[in-house]
Amino acid sequence: MSGKGFTTQCVHSDGNVNQPAHGAAHEPISASVLFNYESAQDLVDVFQGKKVGHVYSRSSSGSVSALQNILNEMEQGVGAVCFATGMAAISSTLLALFRQGDHLIVSRYLFGNTRSFFNTLIRIGIDITLVDITDASNVADALKPNTLGVFTETLANPVTQVADMKGLSSFCREHDLLFMVDSTMTPRTMFNANDFGVSLLFSSLTKYVGGHGNALGGVVVDCGNMNWAKFPHILPLYQGDDEKQWGLTQIKKLGLRDFGATLSPHAAHMFSVGLETLSMRMERNCKNAAKLAEFLDSHSAVKKVYYPGLSNHPQHGRAAEYFSDFGALLSFDLVEGVSEIEVLDKMKLALCATHLGDNRTLALPVASTIFFENSDEERAAMGITDSMIRVSVGIEDTDDLISDFKQSLDSFVK
Ligand SMILES: *Cc1c(COP(=O)(O)O)cnc(C)c1O
Secondary structure (H helix, E strand, O other): OOOOOHHHHHHHHHHHOOOOHHHOOOOOOOOOOEOOOOOHHHHHHHHOOOOOOOOEOOOOOHHHHHHHHHHHHHHOOOEEEEEOOHHHHHHHHHHHHOOOOOEEEEEOOOOHHHHHHHHHHHHOOOEEEEEOOOOHHHHHHHOOOOEEEEEEEOEOOOOOOEOOHHHHHHHHHHOOOEEEEEOOOOOOOOOOHHHHOOOEEEEEOOOOOOOOOOOOOEEEEEOOOOOHHHOOOOOHHHOOOOHHHHHHHHHHHHHHHHHOOOOOHHHHHHHHHHHHHHHHHHHHHHHHHHHHHHHHHOOOOEEEEEOOOOOOOOOHHHHHHHOOOOOOEEEEEEOOOOOHHHHHHOOOOOEEOOOOOOOOOEEEEOOOOOOOOOOHHHHHHHOOOOOOEEEEOOOOOHHHHHHHHHHHHHOOOO
16 A cells, blocks of 8 residues: 555555455454464464464554554554553663663653653663753763663654754764654654654554544554664574564564563554544644644733744744644643633633543643652753643634633633
């Protein structure tokens, strides 16, 4: 199906991957944990990777493999591995690849739980330097002899900083560093990782790919841009004939198999259904976000709006160059004396909830929820203010959405 448009591929690839029985249009949800073989030698060959097949569904199954194939095809990568959650994709992959004594350069602007996971890596002896990734020269300044990789989000949650992807990419290529990118906020319909030389692309499928807030999952795609022979920690056991597969083989064995955060077959089905409408949902989410950002930017109870589609956003030009749209997440600060809790309590349509990428518009106070474990200094360094409200814009009718924010905010204008 390659060569066809994104949605054409998605709606026609699910049932085509493994040729399911009876011509089922969807890849079946295969519940079997075990796979039996008539010949013991076949089982041995599958165990040893000499034959394609499944042995135990913690490591692989038909439903999850079908989804992995679609996700990989989307990115034109060399392979994909799914996990039970986005956090599992990130943590299992990094723990499979890095060791005590390694150094990583990491974006200072990260999703709170990812940030917390990097603190765990520090505790087990991995050296982390947090930098402002909106300018690649900061990354160059942080380089050490033991640096092995750079980790960033394309578009950061919640303040919407846009990473200097071009600068980071050439820096990583020049120094043979693993370029690890979380593109949860900019799914494939908005952003093409291969244009930016990404090595490992992470995404929380829970968010836009699923879209309906009813399944947890994550994925890492190897985009094929890393020369794994230059990476020092691939175990000899995983250095097969195809060098391009070295990284993913180790991620599958040490990351997925040993840590065991496997995506369920049912969730895999939900995500392949979600993919079918991803492009249309993103279009609508982004359009609503742009309209809402404009409205908020003009409201007297709002001090500042963070949305890359606004011409006053510090990386507006870069966002327009990198992404086909400006995304569906925005944050805003309130003027002195207006309480974020009260503004949220007055909203009737938008749900007061964490999570993002849902069909429903979701809003929450950021500093006191996702980032409440961080110190005031840490929040300030991330650009997070006390009154900040984050909005994940959904697919509601635009006028209804704006009316809801308007009735709440208007009540605080003296
Ligand atoms: C939600 C999120 C994650 C974690 O994904 P889960 O599926 O919730 O574990 C990672 N990165 C970003 C940018 C996210 O928004």
